[in-house]
Amino acid sequence: MKTTVFLLLASLLLTGCGAVGYLRVPEADLQRLDARIQEQDERLERLSQDQADTRVSQLTSYREMIDRLYAIGAKQEEMIQRQREWEDFIRSTRLQLSNLEEERLEEQQDRLETVTGDKQVVGSVEKVYLSPPGAVLSARIDTGATTSSLDAQEMEFFERNGDPWVRFTVVNPEDESRIVLERKVVRNVRIIQAVVDEAERRPVVELGVTVGKTTQTAQFTLSDRRHLEHPVLIGRNILMDIMVVDVSQSFIAPPRLPADLSGANGTP
Template sequence: MLLGFAFLAQSAAAHESGPSMSILGTAENVKIVEEDVVLEARLDTGATSSSLNALNKERFEKDGEDWIRFEIIDPDDEDARITLERPIERIAHIRRHSGDSQERPVVRLEFCLGDQLLTADTSLVDRTALSYQALIGRSHMAGHVLVDSGEEHLRAPDCAADDQ
């Protein structure tokens, strides 16, 4: 039993000396930095990757690369849309609970979560039937965010680096 306490103390000390981590709730406002759009997102430690509600997806070629143009719902007016364009990093093959699989384009997005400016791959999928336009998974949060499962909206997006 003493070995367990010693391990926990070492683990806690390692985290204290490591990078600064933000404590956020299970639902937070996050900013898509490039477009300066703030959305309500679900922070999900059970999800490996992040996903974003993407409507009217249209693939095209730009400078010899595959790109995608898509729309998100304007958080200030649910009848309006905001258009985003990004290069496609890859196509993810997602196996669904029903057993069938779905292909999803994946783009790199920079999000501001609390005071953390984080970039990671994000799959584009129609999330209009879900409560949140964005789901932030471990790929964005690992090493930067601790999630308090009993809290929501602990910290507004405020990344000094995104104002430069």
């Protein structure tokens, strides 16, 4: 548009130069004007080209960004698919392990039944019922101990009808109640400990005890077991010939409480 205006102006000036009163423009000025017009055109063309290049660059960048977003979306979908496959694998593996564990336990139980026959199977720790005092206590099962043991506190020795007796206190862990018992001393044992030079003399009494489905009268040594985790220790005198210990398990033979046990009230 500007170029056309300049050309019309130059034409009028050239054609009208012969008329009286008109100004005649020198040729050099016209050439300079034409050069400036051409320079302006070139600048406009370069600007237009730069704008076109900028638009192409922006479009290219936009397309690259879209392609990257599509690639990121594809990778995320692939990661989600892999995660789902991994979760399915874990669930399948856990199910297989669970089935294997059940089979192993069944095989172990079959072996125990084959070995034990009619014997009671007990774990390394069991709940036992003692009568007296008529309470359920936690017991450690120890095949290395000859005689069973009971936590007895505040022991007092006395005679009754010429026989040695002992009065002691048993703490019921269920309600922390203290039960005072009196039992006849059937014998005494001497216990030698590494930390004590002299042997310790402990009384032995008879109590009713139920372990699992088995109820019997057994001997217990009385001692202060407050520093130990379990107030009762079941030894070979109760286990022998009627029970088998599975040390890998605990609390598998809860006591089947008898309807009545003689001496449950703590009297002879």
